Amino acid sequence: MVEGFMNRSAVLKWEEMYDARLSMMNRDYMVDDWSKRSDDYSESRKTDNYRYGRSVHEILFKNGVVSPKTRMIEVGSGPGTFVIPFADKISHVTAVEPADGMKERIRENAKEAGLSNFDILSSIWQEVDVDGLSKSYNLTISSTVIWMFRDIVEQIRRMEKVSSGYCCLCAGIDSKTHTGDELWNALLGDKPRPTFPEYPLTYDILYEEGIHPEVRIIEHESRRSPENIMKMHQVFYNLFTDMNPDKEEIIRDHVMNHLENGQYVMRFKTAVIWWKARDM
Template sequence: MEEILKLREASYWETVWDKAKLYGKNPGSEGPVHSVELWEKRAEKFKNNVKGERGKKRTGDVIKWFENQGLSLEGMTILDIGAGPGAFSCAFAEKKARVTALEPTLGMSSTIRERIETEAITGLEVVQMPWEEVDVKKMGWQENFDMVFISMCPGVHNAELFKKAMSCAKKYVYYSGWAGRRDSEAFSELWKELYGEEMPIWRSDIIYNLNWLYAQGYSLAFEVQQDVHREESAVEDAVEELMSRLSFLGKDTTGLKEQVATFVSEQAEAGVFTTNAVSRRGKILVKL
């Protein structure tokens, strides 16, 4: 009974949230997934992803979901934390919201600035800075935005950073993250080949955010969607992607590139590497 009662305590979920993210001998570390340098290398890939049909659909689905919740973006002030190449920031600005896009990488923040100029987007400001380093008081961001928007952002990776994000919001907080399953047939095969075991569970999961918020009595809207698709990429790009995923799961990739390249080359056809991928994403709208 005592264990069951713990599930109702926000502090319990805070502790579980933090413990779930620890990697090996580095307490408090989630590995290189939060390295700005790593995401700088992935800037071009993310830029191309948001241009595709899947990227546009995901943006449109979120806006439609807001509308179904009775939420209009017009005239809203929004802080987009971890804005990436600006898919959501630009879409919100086009809906006449006033948006501050916070993005730590030069590659992706430059993409947003280029879009502002080439597409004549108004009401959109770019701040290049990691969320971990933002002082919300100095920035004047405390309770300054109608909505704080956090989509698949590795920079908001524990309760303290999530609380900081919530402190900037007056009306709404949106959060999306992985919801349990994130599988790639090729990556699972590679993992078995390298380490002789099944791939571990992906550590990042929306379950911690959801239960932490629920335990505190917040009004929430929650939804999970599953995405099944084929991933196609050039051999060189596939090698870099698989190396990145190994890093995300806390593995030291030193000296592994040749082995990963051989794995990719053996499975590629006509210079194209393909794999089936399944993922589940969850999204939460907190009504303050």
């Protein structure tokens, strides 16, 4: 990592992987794509009563990062990834989320959980006025969003700008599943699969920035209905190829052949990375 600190190789690698992924795609993700995925994403995050979010909260609580007085802002909340499992344990949560479908799921899931101590900032993170929110929160947190930022260092600094306490990135260690290559090859042949850089590259980028974060690893899973996982695959693969009835049938067959007790299960490892926000 000392070498990386000298030549900023981690940032360059991040940018190269981002550009390579974009070059493989028919088009990049749009906000509407996330609205289309709001049902499947919500079902995924609710697995085992929000086990993923609750596990992250438990780590941060044990290490003094959050308390009942904490005000938190979540970058790219989706259906309430951290809004729901954190809101009943801290003072307030602001969800930064642009997709209408996701915002609707946040409201539904919060109502179901009996939570009201949250608000929604309807925007992509890059357009949020961080100067106006400077040091308004005790924690800035994000999960499954940072790979969308080519200018990763700038967005990390913006996260620090709004926090008077800590920043936390939850970064996937290996987003592939045991069936990922199988379905990709069936639909796209030998076309290279895209890479979604997260951990440990995020750690190296922080190190290059002079940040020495704490890290804990968690294991978790998501369970989705066949209908929702098929929708997820259709939205994803439509970014790389033109979907048609034959390809939709390939997805259907794949899903139905990999169900566990009627559900499609994906297992993950995630790095919970946090550090004291610097003055920006």
